[in-house]
Amino acid sequence: MNKLKLKVCGMRDPENIRELIRLKPDFIGFIFYHKSPRFVAELDEDLIARIPLSIKKVGVFVNEDIETVLELYEKYGLDYVQLHGDEDLEYSQELKKHGVGIIKVFHVLDSLPYSLVSYSEYSDYFLFDTATPDYGGSGRHFDWSILKTYNLDTPVLLSGGIESKDMREVTKLGIKNLVGIDVNSRFEISPAMKDINRIQELKSNL
Secondary structure, eight states, rough: OOOOEEEOOOOHHHHHHHHHHHHOOOOOOOOOOOTTTTTTSSOOOOHHHSSSSSSEEEEEEOOOHHHHHHHHHHHHHHHOOOOOSSOOHHHHHHHTTTTTTTEEEEEEEESTTTTTHEEEEETTTTEEOOOOSSSSSOOOOOOGGGGGGOSSOOOOEOOOOOGGGGGGHHTTOTTTEEEEEEEEGGGGTTEEEEEHHHHHHHTTTT
């Protein structure tokens, strides 16, 4: 397996963002869902514009109006929109018409959804996260072994309470097209404030 990509989600504090940029993750995620404790109402546009092109900027949305998504996509020069709610296939199709990169999230409990095949045509990545009432951020695992049944070509990002000590287990699973992991609450000092040293340790284990 190739070296896994690292996506760090739920960033908000400017200095914390600067520290993370120095670690060169593959993706940085900003949550535009107002019910999240990591909700970001406004980002420093100059800081976001100076993020290196090698680090992909991701806006996380939950059942948001498409017009709002497109507005923020353009405003911050996002590379991807992460659809973290119950957005249907037509929603993804509409965003794709505008050339938007899409990370489609599936909330997993004990099986993979049948709808994966339908979404694969309109998704650049799938992200599998633990099913919760609050659209993620639980810091809990789901049964990763069910991903052994995944057989599509769409690249996969794995989320759901992953820590450095889990990486050996994740690698052993041999998940088809697993290309990266997504971390958030397990690496926080407080909501939206990441422990940079722990993220650096994780990155060295990928």
